[in-house]
Amino acid sequence: MADFAQTAGSAPTLAHPSTFAPVAGIGFPVGTPVYTSSAGVAGKAAATLVGGAAFCTGLARSQGIVTERFLAQYADVLELTAAEWDAVAGTAGGLTPGAPYYLSDTPGQITGVSPVVKAPIGTAISATELLIQITFPLNA
Amino acid sequence: MADHNTPAGPGVKAHPSTFSPVAAFDYPVGTPVAIDDDGGLAGPANAANEPTCVGLARTRGVTGERTITQYGDVLQLTAAEWNTVGTGAGGLLDGLAYYLSETPGQITATPPVTAQSWVVPLGIAVSNTELLILLGIGTLVPIG
Numbered sequence: 001m002a003d004f005a006q007t008a009g010s011a012p013t014l015a016h017p018s019t020f021a022p023v024a025g026i027g028f029p030v031g032t033p034v035y036t037s038s039a040g041v042a043g044k045a046a047a048t049l050v051g052g053a054a055f056c057t058g059l060a061r062s063q064g065i066v067t068e069r070f071l072a073q074y075a076d077v078l079e080l081t082a083a084e085w086d087a088v089a090g091t092a093g094g095l096t097p098g099a100p101y102y103l104s105d106t107p108g109q110i111t112g113v114s115p116v117v118k119a120p121i122g123t124a125i126s127a128t129e130l131l132i133q134i135t136f137p138l139n140a
Numbered sequence: 141m142a143d144h145n146t147p148a149g150p151g152v153k154a155h156p157s158t159f160s161p162v163a164a165f166d167y168p169v170g171t172p173v174a175i176d177d178d179g180g181l182a183g184p185a186n187a188a189n190e191p192t193c194v195g196l197a198r199t200r201g202v203t204g205e206r207t208i209t210q211y212g213d214v215l216q217l218t219a220a221e222w223n224t225v226g227t228g229a230g231g232l233l234d235g236l237a238y239y240l241s242e243t244p245g246q247i248t249a250t251p252p253v254t255a256q257s258w259v260v261p262l263g264i265a266v267s268n269t270e271l272l273i274l275l276g277i278g279t280l281v282p283i284g
Contacts, residue, residue: 017156075212077159097180100192100277120277123192125159126180131194131211133275 016061018075018132024064031080031088032060032108033121034072042072044108047117047137054119054137056103059130078122079129094127101130103137155198157212157273163201170217170225171197171245172262173209182209184245191258191278193240196271215263216270232265240278255283 025041028034033045033056042064045056058072082094089095089110096112103119104111110121119137122130161173164181172193174185182201185193195209219231226246232238233249240260241248251259258278263271 076157077211096177098175098177098190098192098194102277118279123175123194123277125161125175125194129159131159131275133277135276138279 019071019073021069021071024066024070027066028064028108029087030060030063031084045103046107047103047105047115047119054117056134075132077129077131082127095124097124097126099124158208158210160206160208163203163207166203167201167245168224169197169200170221172240185240186244187240187252187258187260188242193260212273214270214272219268231268234265236265238262255281257281
């Protein structure tokens with residue numbers, strides 16, 4: 001069971017009301033969309049109908065380190081640096097304000113252009129802030 | 141950058157599920173709000189143009205000033221205030237789902253059916269004055 005609202009290990013990472021703290025099954029950077037695998041650990045979510053990876057449970061608020069807990073944020077506004085968003089959104093200069101973002105075909109990435117499996121993640125309210133609006137994949 | 145939870149004026153209480161973008165236009169409370177892709181300013185959302193709404197105005201939008209925009213939880217307004225954004229004179233209808241309208245800044249219980257418009261969920265009425273905000277990213281109405 002996920003350990004809700006716990007901080008992600010010994011590092012002084014601030015918890016957030018709309019977070020939980022699963023164990024990472026793989027390493028990933030902040031901003032990564034994650035899902036819960038059948039093994040009960042968090043992996044990189046992706047727009048695929050295989051293995052439940054399109055059922056995103058949040059975005060990494062702290063870095064994912066294998067076997068350690070991290071913070072996954074599932075609602076409200078997630079603010080990262082433009083460079084951090086660029087790393088997971090394939091953007092340059094951060095997010096596009098007003099644009100919707102979806103899970104990408106590439107595991108652990110988000111995209112402004114929905115792939116065939118349409119899994120909404122949120123709407124950018126600035127270059128550095130995403131209003132998280134995760135829903136089930138629309139065509140799963 | 142949005143200024144989270146900064147009240148839009150003296151005596152206006154912020155709410156946990158809010159942020160405070162700068163308004164590009166004047167608009168009333170209850171208005172569904174979108175963010176433009178240029179300056180990141182807030183304005184009335186429109187299902188004919190965009191698949192997203194980032195919240196409903198908790199305070200009145202005044203051009204050039206910050207306005208509190210609510211993206212979760214229950215938004216309570218008067219029936220008259222809801223009427224201003226498209227519900228009809230009695231306010232919201234209990235139990236109905238509301239969507240972004242093709243009329244800018246309006247909400248509707250009848251989702252758009254015009255090809256190439258967007259069906260954008262906003263929330264469900266829990267009384268004639270309260271909307272449980274459940275924002276979703278829109279789906280495109282197909283051609284034909």
